[in-house]
């Protein structure tokens with residue numbers, strides 16, 4: 001069960017799935033059930049081209065939207081990119097530094113940090129992803145990798161606004177593999193993340209940061225994850241494309257009931 005001071009947040013990262021018409025149909029199908037679970041922050045993260053279609057459905061509801069990525073600049077010659085100004089009014093959240101962005105598109109901690117600073121400057125709440133690869137874990141390097149990512153990606157953020165920050169601990173080996181981290185493994189690394197944030201910003205300022213777990217979260221394992229005191233929600237990939245997403249949100253709602 002998450003701390004009473006931190007409201008659980010479950011976000012669905014649709015990745016490159018559901019164009020505007022499919023997005024409309026999918027959200028219409030889960031809308032009532034998802035909207036009814038008011039004790040959890042519910043965030044849908046469609047591909048950029050579908051954000052407006054989903055926003056048209058959710059704007060008068062408690063369901064929030066997030067982007068899957070953004071550029072740090074407001075405008076300019078950045079072909080194919082989305083700017084923070086374009087997301088304002090549509091999205092409250094933006095996922096930054098997802099492991100697929102890091103591994104497939106070369107995003108570094110420095111770039112993720114520029115994006116996170118830009119998100120704060122434009123009143124978008126960043127969901128910053130960190131996580132070790134299997135070879136890191138096997139080489140007992142998890143703590144070192146997480147430390148580098150947290151210190152690098154989350155440097156210099158406005159300390160007074162850390163309640164707007166979400167960190168997603170997503171072990172790379174658990175993403176899309178069907179092999180979720182054990183609750184104990186997730187709890188151990190999330191404790192490291194919390195200790196680092198406390199070192200960087202002071203315990204009091206860091207306390208409201210919400211830390212999610214992500215990596216093969218399903219309707220079947222969500223309850224065990226939600227029961228952990230330091231897991232404030234989930235970042236969900238594959239299962240966010242089905243009604244299982246609602247069941248995952250419900251598991252977190254039950255953990256705070």
Ligand code: PEP
Nearest residue numbers: 175176214215216237238
């Ligand atoms: C993700 O991509 O952020 C993710 C956690 O994916 P999955 O739930 O499919 O493992």
